[in-house]
Amino acid sequence: MSQSIYDVHNVAIYLRKSRGDEDVDLDKHRDELVSMCEKNGWSYVEYAEIGTGDSIEARPKMQELLQDVELEMYDAVLVVHYDRLGRGDKVDQATIEKTFAISDTLIITPQKVYNLNDESDMMLADFQGMIARQEYKSIARRLRQGKARATKMGNWCNGKPPFPYIYDRESKKAVPDPKKLEIYRMMVDWALSGWSSTDIAWELNKLTIPSPRGGLWSPQVVRRLLLDEVHLGHIVVGKKKKIVTTGAIITKPKTEWVVYKNCHQPVKTEIEHNKLQFLFQREKVTPHASRAGKHAFSGIIKCGKCGHTLQIQKRSDRPYDNLKSCTYRDHFGTRCTNVGGNMSQIESAVRAAIEQKKEELEEAIRKGIDLEDRRVLYDLLEKKLAEIKKIENRLSNLTDMRADGEISKEEYVLKKAEYESKLRQCEEDYRVIEKQIDHTEQARNEDMLATVKDVIHVLDHEKDAKALNRAYKSIIHNIIWERDQIDEKPKVTINFL
Incomplete structure (x- = not known):
């Protein structure tokens, strides 16, 4: 049907750069459609999408165009091919067709004019939409297969690599950037020394080090980077899948992920990764007030009767702070009977336990035996x-x-x-x-002794509560306090990592 029989004056040009298209392709499409407008004397407004998905939901310019078409702002919309409007599911296709039909807006391509209120044009549009969807699925399948083959070869195909990696076009691999690697290793060392993700984020912001996106660091970004398996030299694929019927994207269980190992240079060890997982798991269940480390023992003293974190009361009028009695109540309102006490009792017990740990490690090294108490981990x-x-x-x-x-x-x-x-x-x-148990089995006594000595050095020379809290958390999982009566001697158990 000739376009000359239609009364067209104002049109919209819709351009979309699909996956695999070059920038030059978009320019060619623009030139062709603009030439049509000039030849026919049409005024036009351009809507251009770059690097967008197949669904309307993922295409903001398409959403804007449909809103304007619904308002009957244009006589027609120009596209190079009908499938440029969308290769989405049937719901998307129906939305496009309904919007153009109700507003009586034409779709014009260099080959044909589509009037979606005309039955034959509607049938042709449905047929071309079906072909476009099949073609899109075939392209997507070939891309997935190609990506899988490239990944098996160790090539990076997952977009921009995570900090501190950059993409090397020559080798097609993720490689560490030396300056970023220095920052990343500093983050790992801080975390292994007992720093929380919040502490690390604050310190990076104080040092005016930009986050991977050029802004400020947040605890969530710190945790995600330090726990990412990509930093072990792995490439992880298949984390998510699309539900065909609804289009929803869901995260698959970790057991279904596909992991390709030894693909690029690792920037942390398996042992470091396992300990980071364990430390951040502990942080996840620590009350927010305790994470700030306002006291040297914040967040690590647990009730020996109910397992809840005990609170510390600062006392400026006394030489030592108080450990408050447990305030937890069960489902029947019955309060825990664990009685608090003087923090000096905990300080002396912890210091004695650390000194004893040091002596045990030194003795084990002299005798050439393995020493590691894994009881708390098995519990x-x-x-x-x-x-x-x-x-x-x-x-x-x-x-x-x-x-x-x-x-x-x-x-x-x-x-x-x-x-x-x-x-x-x-x-x-x-x-x-389980991995942390494996880590403790692999850990050498010399490494453990060096960590314990570092903590003792901090205890001897540091007064800042946060620094002391980090030191304790680097080697102590928790401290168990149990006491029935105020006049009884408390039972204090120190569980090392």
Whole structure:
């Protein structure tokens, strides 16, 4: 059908650079469509997308264009090919067709004019949309296959590499940038020395070191970088998948990820990575007020009866601060009976335990034996296993309740998703503790002794509460305090990492 029979004056030019297109392709498309406008005397407004996805949701310029078309701002929209408007799912295609049909706006290509209120044009548009979607799926599949082959060869194909890596075009690999690597290693050393992710972020901002995106550092960015397996020399793919029916992107369980090892230069060791996972897991369950390290023992003193973190009361009128009695109440409102005490009792017990640890390590080195107390880690492992079994029982009971008609399908689906999410997290925590046990088995007594000596040096020369708190956290998992009566001697147990 000739475009001359239509009354066209004001048009929109829509340009989209698809995956794999060159910038020059976009310029050619622009020149061709602008030439059409000039030839026909049409005034035009340009809408251009660069590097966008196939769905309308991922294309802001397309969303803007559809809003303007709905307002009947144009007589027609010019595109090089019909599929430039979209290769999305049927819902996207229906949205485009409905918007153009209701507003009575034409779609003009160099080959044809589409009037979506004309039945034959509508059928042709549907057919071309179907072909475009199939073509897009084929291209996407070939790209995924090519990316998988390149990744197996150790090439970096996941966009911009994470800090401190940069992409080397010659080798097609991720390589560490020397200046950024120095900063990253400083972050690792701080974390292994007991610094929290918040402390690290604050210090980097004070040093005016920009974040990977050129702004300020946040604790979340610090944790994500320090826990990223890419820094072990790995490339991880298959973290997410797209649900075809809804278009939703979901994160797959870690057990389903594909990891290619030894692809590029690592910037941390497996032992460092395992300890970082363990330290940040501990930080995750530490109360926010305790993470600030306002006291030398903030966040590491636990109740020996209920396991909750105990609070420290600063006393300016006395030589020592007070450890407050446990305030936790159970589901029946019954308060924990653990009584607090004088912080000097904890300070002396911890110092004695660290000195004893130093002597034990020195003796073990002299005798050539391995020394490592992993009891606390095995206790944690047992508790986590019990938690996993508890969630599995809840899932089983939930299934029975659904089978008996005690809960609706909607409630079952929501609860099931909640329990499965908790189960995946517990299983991941379990693997982290297992790795930390492996780490302690691999750790050399000489390395452990050096760390203990560093802590003793800090205790002898440092007065700042935050610095002392970091030192304690670098070697101590927790301190267990238990006391029944105020006139009784407390039981203090120090559990080392």
